[in-house]
Amino acid sequence: MDLAYIPSPSTGVIHLGPIPLRGYAFCIIIGVFVAVWLGNKRWIARGGKPGTVADIAVWAVPFGLVGGRLYHVITDYQLYFGEGRNWVDAFKIWEGGLGIWGAIALGAVGAWIGCRLRGIPLPAWADALAPGIALAQACGRWGNWFNQELYGRPTELPWALEISEGPNRVAGTYHPTFLYESLWCIGVAVLVIWADRRFKLGHGRAFALYVAAYCAGRVWTEYLRVDEAHHVLGLRLNVWTAIVVFVLAVVYLVLSAKLRPGREEVVEPDPDPADSPEADAEAKSSDGADPAGAEAEDPKPDAAETAQAPEKTPVLTKPEPADTTPSPKPEGADAPEAKKL
Incomplete structure (x- = not known):
């Protein structure tokens, strides 16, 4: 062998005891x-908070896996529901078979849910993740190598x-x-980072x-493949899908640049203060729960309240005139003192 x-x-697959470790x-x-x-x-780098991408990926990744598998099973249904086939194999995702078109479509639904919960726009999050998705595809394509699947036409090239x-x-x-597709996806990631x-x-x-860039490469790699697939007008179904999605992506690029030029500012809303632990503790205290060791309430008025209270103006009253009428003298007060005998 050369x-x-x-x-x-x-x-x-490598078995670690009873646990299978699958390369795919x-x-x-x-x-x-x-x-x-x-x-x-x-x-x-765009102004977002650490951890937001991972939080939304918790929604996007499961949706994407389900969408990718559904697309594969629907477009290659003969592999699972044809004569002599076992429909249970449709659930054996570890044996390969994920359609990127379904993964992106349904993964976007999961990402939309995550973005809604975080209060951020989906397009901004998708822009940040775009080159990473291309690199993820570059890694994922090596799973086809482990499974010896999705190879192209016979060749005697040195890299066959x-x-x-x-x-x-x-x-x-x-x-x-x-x-070929793995290297193309790496190039797509570099292109997006540079253009951005x-x-x-x-x-x-x-x-x-x-x-758009991925679809352009997928057309010629798909054209080389020899695995069983449905054909429409002489071309594989995935070739037509790549062409249609490429056109839609280019149209969006052109229209978006005209209607919404520039780059939006990423501003993540702060979490609701009412949901914080400090707010919960304050709410409990306001309900009458006196924490241990709390000081007695100061009966003195707050200085701020005192300062803000309006100062009362003293009311001046006119003094009443003094009574000049002589008071009556007691009886006998003016009588001469009796001469002593």
């Missing part, structure tokens, strides 16, 4: 951490991917479309640029 070929792992799952988890880490740095014999697989060397710094993209335009 050493120039890219070998595929003999297995995509690890690639997705690493991608999520990379997206949140970079998105957090960009969000803080070696595929071993297996279910629905023929041994040989093929185009490593997982590697250069043109101060806002109101969702950084995210739209990511979508």
Whole structure:
């Protein structure tokens, strides 16, 4: 075997006792951490608070996983509901099969819920996360390498991917479309970061640029793939999806730049003071609960209240005239003293 070929792992899972450690799952988890880490740095740089990106990702990631799986199962239903297929396999997400289109669409719904709860605009959050999502896809594509899936046409190029014999697989060397798309996604992340710094993209335009750039690369990587897929007018369904989404993203870029130029200021609202622990303690005290060791209430009026109280003006009254009428003398007071004998 030519050493120039890219070998595929003999297995995509390692068992740690009874616990299976799957390479596909690890690639997705690493991608999520990379997206949140970079998105957090960009969000803080735009004036946001640390931790906001992770808090909203708690909503976006589960929605995205469900959406990605639904898109895959719906568009490739024959793999799970055809003759001789087991529909239970539709729930085995660890075996591969996540559609990025469904992941982004339903993940945006989860992100919208998280943004509403935090009181911040979804487009600003999406702009901060856009290059991180591209890097997450670059990491996630290596899960296809572990599962030996989604490779391209046969080739003898030095970087060809070696595929071993297996279910629905023929041994040989093929185009490593997982590697092509992974490198393309890294380039998309770099493009978005550069354009965002250069043109101060806002109101969702950084995210739209990511979508348009990714779709442009997905068209040619999808065209190389040889796995089973539905075709419309001679093209794979995902090729048409990429074309339509690319056009929508470009239209949004143009219209948004005209209608809402510039970049919005990120201002996160402070949490409601009524929900703070200090407010709860104050409310309990106002209900009559006297905390231990509290001092007796000072009966003296507050100095501020005294200062604000209006000063009373003294009322001047006219003094009454003095009574000049002589008081009556007692009887016998003017009689001469009797001469002593």
